Amino acid sequence: MDDLFGDMAAGMPEREQLAEGALILRGRALPLEMALLAAIEGIVAVAPFRRMVTPGGFEMSVAMTNCGAAGWVTDRRGYRYDAMDPDSGKPWPPMPEAFLALATEAAAAAGYAGFVPDACLINRYEPGARLSLHQDRNERDFDNPIVSVSLGLPATFQFGGLSRTDPVRKIPLRHGDVVVWGGPSRLFFHGVPALKDGDHPRLGRVRLNLTFRKAL
Ligand code: MD3
Ligand code: FE
Numbered sequence: 001m002d003d004l005f006g007d008m009a010a011g012m013p014e015r016e017q018l019a020e021g022a023l024i025l026r027g028r029a030l031p032l033e034m035a036l037l038a039a040i041e042g043i044v045a046v047a048p049f050r051r052m053v054t055p056g057g058f059e060m061s062v063a064m065t066n067c068g069a070a071g072w073v074t075d076r077r078g079y080r081y082d083a084m085d086p087d088s089g090k091p092w093p094p095m096p097e098a099f100l101a102l103a104t105e106a107a108a109a110a111g112y113a114g115f116v117p118d119a120c121l122i123n124r125y126e127p128g129a130r131l132s133l134h135q136d137r138n139e140r141d142f143d144n145p146i147v148s149v150s151l152g153l154p155a156t157f158q159f160g161g162l163s164r165t166d167p168v169r170k171i172p173l174r175h176g177d178v179v180v181w182g183g184p185s186r187l188f189f190h191g192v193p194a195l196k197d198g199d200h201p202r203l204g205r206v207r208l209n210l211t212f213r214k215a216l
Contacts, residue, residue, distance in 0.1 A: 120211065
């Protein structure tokens with residue numbers, strides 16, 4: 001049987017609109033997998049993963065680092081973008097060319113031509129790590145989309161609506177999936193429930209997520 005619907009591999013369409021302005025591009029990062037993983041190794045050698053503290057004083061279960069002109073940070077003083085890594089006092093590593101190429105190409109494919117991210121947050125989930133329901137509102141201009149790239153162990157991603165109490169949908173995100181969130185979906189509440197244990201052939205017991213934003 002031919003792959004008539006282009007979704008034979010995982011039983012999922014390779015392009016699916018999740019909401020107005022939100023598009024998932026299944027497997028879009030796979031051709032760049034090795035370049036992305038090598039680039040992440042280079043970033044982490046300069047700016048290691050660390051578990052940051054929320055303004056409320058809780059250590060996050062997700063470990064984070066950044067690359068690009070601005071990096072997302074949190075501490076007792078609040079959430080913000082900073083040009084400097086607070087652990088080293090030095091600028092975040094530059095955004096690798098493969099990162100920029102993937103983010104701009106995926107945004108353009110979703111209808112956001114001209115998107116040029118200046119910030120990439122790299123999230124590392126180990127089994128049990130989670131990100132509670134939140135909105136991304138630390139960026140200056142919500143007209144720019146957010147591009148997210150999932151690598152390693154699969155996760156169930158939750159997203160709701162503009163109100164915290166809106167019902168949430170669950171979307172499985174797998175190694176290589178790219179999601180573009182723009183338009184009305186840009187400010188939707190979203191989160192990642194506790195990561196289930198597993199063993200990914202390349203990454204082991206880890207899920208990585210790259211989140212590309214125009215912060216400044
Ligand atoms: C929906 N990261 O870092 S990426 C975050 O998998 C974050 O690590 C998650 O939420 C992760 O802030 C989810 C997918 C994502 C990113 C931004 C969004 C979904 C979004 C912004 C608006 C709506
Ligand atoms: Fe978020």
